[in-house]
Amino acid sequence: MQIAYNWLLDYLPKPVPVEDLSKILTSIGLEVEGVEKSEAVPGGLEGLVIGQVITCQPHPDADKLKVTTVNVGGSENLPIVCGAPNVAAGQKVVVATVGTTVHPTKGDAFKIKKAKIRGEVSEGMICAEDEIGLGESHDGIMILPEDAVIGMLAKDYFNIGASDFTLHIGLTPNRSDGNSHIGVARDVCAYQTHHLKEDWKVKYPETKHLAATDKLPVDIHITATEACPRYAGLTIANVKITASPEWLVQRLQTIGVRSINNVVDITNYVLHEYGQPLHAFDYDKISGHKINVRFAHQDEKFISLDDKERVLRSEDLMICDAEKGMCMAGVFGGTGSGITEQTRNIFLESAYFTPKVIRRTSMHHGLRTDAATHFEKGVDIEMVIPALKRAAALICEIAGGNIASDIQDIYPAALPVTAIKVQYDYINKLCGKEYKIADVNSILVSLGFEIIDQRNDFIEVKVPSDKPDVKQGADIVEEILRIDGLDNVVIPSRLNISLHRRPAPASRKWKEQIAAFLSNAGLQEIVTNSITNSKYYPEEMPMVRMINSLSSELDVMRPEMLESGLEVVSYNVNRKAQDLKLYEFGNIYRTSGVHKYNQSSKLSIWITGNKDGQHWQHAAEAADIYYLKGLVAQVFELCGIKKIQEQEVEDGIEWKRGKQFIAKAFSVDAKKLKSFDIKQPVFYAEIDVQSLTDAAEGVKVKYMELPKYPAMRRDLALILDKAVPYAKVAGIAQSQKWEALKNFELFDVFESEKIGNDKKSLALSFTFQLNDRTLTDEEVDGMMKQLISTYRNDLQALIRE
Incomplete structure (x- = not known):
């Protein structure tokens, strides 16, 4: 604000x-x-003076330039070279002297320096209006009336108001x-x-008695009384729609509001003065001169002031005439009844609309107007009439109108008054300070609270209508504390607290360990928004939709993690940060019906670009699905999880533990990447945190002494059909129940025409070791023969000698 x-x-x-x-x-x-310091004209016309052109001669070396001498009230006339076609001797002009900083309407400010232009000395500039921020015209220099005083400061001549300050309040x-x-x-x-300890009172604007001289009646009805408890208005005749006076324009500009015309500017002015939104209608465009405050019909069409057709819902509150909707109540006006230069009679509206009704309409249609922002926070219902009178008086004064009707105030049932009873001991306890009863009472009265009852131990007050957020005793304490000042509460030298430590949930322990591992492996942790765009997902996906979405792009709770990370990848890749290794712990949200929601935690990893950058010892190496697969395998190893079934699926790799899904990894589809404007491969892995935690917690750690006896290694090269996945090769090795088989790993993959176009060679190493004795060659060879026989029978493998 x-x-x-x-x-x-x-x-x-x-x-x-x-x-x-x-x-x-x-x-x-x-x-x-x-x-922020604000000025009506940038620079405040500092350094500019009124001068008179004494002589004006053609420039000897430039057809379009003139050499002039100008009297600016000094001891000597200034030589100035000017390129304006309308400059002539005898004119009163605005002059920027040497050293003046000029602030043009468009472009950057610049400083006037003494110069030579085509050999002629120039000690200043004769100004056009756009060169000093007073207008848009650049057809020629400004020519002032004869009565302009030579040497007078331009800011005094143009009556530029004093500089102001804009306070930006959070x-x-x-x-x-x-x-x-x-x-x-x-x-x-x-x-x-x-x-x-002085009696400071707010100086409210004076409002003259509004006497109706003409008769322009309006018939007002409120159909939606719950959404509109109070509606007031009056008509004003014979207004003249023009530009606003300078003081009004400057005040609105100071708070960032653009001037439109005198009537609209007045409604905006009163809005920011009283906090009460107003709306002006063209009276002659109100069909039947009837106003009906009602809810819209489902799918009713409405053209708003921005010339967009909007499809309304049955919960959108409308201001209507006898035929059509004229305004989305408290949110946005329509084209059919707005104020134009041809408007002569107006109907001025001041009303109170229920905050939740306005908020729903504003958020759904993406119309975040000043009026909607005020209504949805809750305005003071008692300001409806004072604000209406203030705006009407200003319109009569500035736009030359005449009041043409009495004020119609439709207020069938007053809103209930909130009364709160609070103990003085409670106030002192919550604030941490002993307040005098007189100080408490004085603060509340100065804020507009009315004391209903007051004893030695408590006070009961009626809450003023401008404070809809004050609903309980703690809110009363807050009002007292903030007026007295938080800095006036003494911080005690000693604090007595009881520490209570609960064991962290298992998922947190594993998250911290995994996060440390991934960060040490060179990945960067990201945190993305769990509210995202429904357009990323197919319509049939069971998404949790936001009732009051922040915008049309943030309207659902994310049902998948992939897209959130792709937004980050796209942002960075398109800014030349193309090598990314990212991870995130986050939640996804699904629904299986009305009020049936499911939330689950995921660990997601995104890899794109090079996994290792260029180095003097090695070239850059591009990341691939196998690098990502290795990271997932290391996460499993970190958690101590064994006996995981890995299988290739249609779009990548999937890991299960029994029937329980644990993780998946795949290369992101090119079509999906294109929708995020990503032009390089992205590899994605997702681990279900709950399944991972359950598996990790089920691992029993066994301790044993370091082996005393040597290990024996055997290598085996298998020639297989390319269609045979490595998972089957690994599965056969894992299925052996030999105590001596400690480990196996794939260390080479070879493809060549020599072994066949449809074949591949996999080279594996097997490590054998016992804890109680040394293995013999015969024992190891026996186990290897059994492995070879199984690979031949089950996978039709050939053994490379």
Whole structure:
């Protein structure tokens, strides 16, 4: 949220320096994240003066240039070379002298220096309006009236207002009471009253009596009373739609609001003044001069002010006339009834809409307007009429209108008033400070709370309508604490606490060990958003959809981890970081029906580019599925998991332990990569964390002394059909029940026409060892013969000699 400093001062009884104001606002929970100096015109026209062209002669060496002398009120006239076609002797002009920094409407600022242009000295610049930020025209220099005073500062001549400051406030969602200049002023006054012991009151704008002179009636009905508890409005006749006055434009610009026209600017001004959104309709475009506040019909069509056709839902609240919808209530106006230059009569709306109704419509349609933001936080229902009167008075003053109807205030049932009873001991306990009863009462009264009952041990108050977030005793304590100041709570020198340590869940232990291993292996851990885009997944996938999605691109809880990482890969690869090894522990979410949701934890690994960069000892080596497979195998080994069945599936590799799925790895489909604008191979592995944890926790660690007797190794080369997977070769070795077979591994793969185009050679080494004695050659040879016989019979393998 942005607050204009000079604007805020209008509502304070005394000025407060901007530095002190920043500290006060931060201490009361309206954290000032930055203070930015703002100017009506960039640079404030500093260094620019009014001058008169005394002489004007053609440049001797340039047809389009003129050599002039200009009187700027100094002891001597300045020689200035000018290229404007309309410059002439006798003119009053704006001059930028040497050393002045000029801020053009477009482009960067630049400094005026003494120069020679085609041999002629130039000590300044005669300015066009776009060269000093006063307009867009560059047809020629600005020519001022004859009564312009030579030597007068340009900022005084053009009556450029004093510089202002924009305070950028990090408003928390619960602080709707501070979502306006008057709301901020109310808090500042409460703070000053408490700390200065002076009676600071907010200076509310004066509103004249609104007497109706013309008669432009409107018939108002509220059909959706729960969504719209209060609706008020009046008509104003004979307005003239023009540009807003300079003071109004400057105030809106200071808080980042673009000026549109006088009537719309006034509604925006009052919005940021009172915190109450308003809307102006063209009265003559309201069919039947009837207003009906109702819910939209399902799939009803509506064209909004941005000329987009929107398909409405039955929960979208609408402001309608006798024929059609005119406005998405509290969110966005429509094209059919908006204010234009031809508008002469208007209907001005001020209403209270239920926050959840506005939030749903705003989020669903992706319309994050100022009005919607205010309504969804909760506005003050008692400000509906004061804001309406203020806006109507300004429209009559600035746009020349006449009040054409009495105020119609449809408020059938007042919202319930919140009353809270809180013990003084509770306040002191929660704050950690002993407050005087008088100070507690004073702070609450200065914030607008009404004391219903008060005794020596408790106070009961009625919550003001501008504080919808105050609902319980703890909220009362917060109000007291922030006005008194957190810094005024003394931190004790000693804290007494009881430590309670619960054992960490098994999954956390294994996650930490695996994360340490992968990081040491050169992988980088990432954390991606668990809310993602439904367009990544097929429509039939059982996705958990967000009811109030943050945007159309973030509308589901991710059902798969792959796509989240591909976003990271795409971002980095397209910025020339092409060698990536990433991993993430994250959750995926699925649904099997209404209110039936499932969440599961996954370890995902993404590999792309080179697994090892170029080095003087070796060339760069591209990553492949086997490198990824090795990482998965090392994770299993780290967890001590044995007897895992590895099998090739249609799109990659899958690991199971019995019937329980543990992991998968594959090369990401080219079509999927293209959708993420990735033009290089990506390899992906996913491990189910719960299955991995269950398996790891089931491992019983056995300890034994180091072997005393030597190991024996035998190598075996098998010639197999290419279609035979390595998993079958490994499975036969694993199925042997020999105590002596300690390990086996594949150390070479060979393919050649010499052994056949449809053949491959796999070379394996087998390690044999006993703990109680030395094996004999005959024993090892016997086991190798049995292995060879099994490979021949089961896989039709040939043995390479």
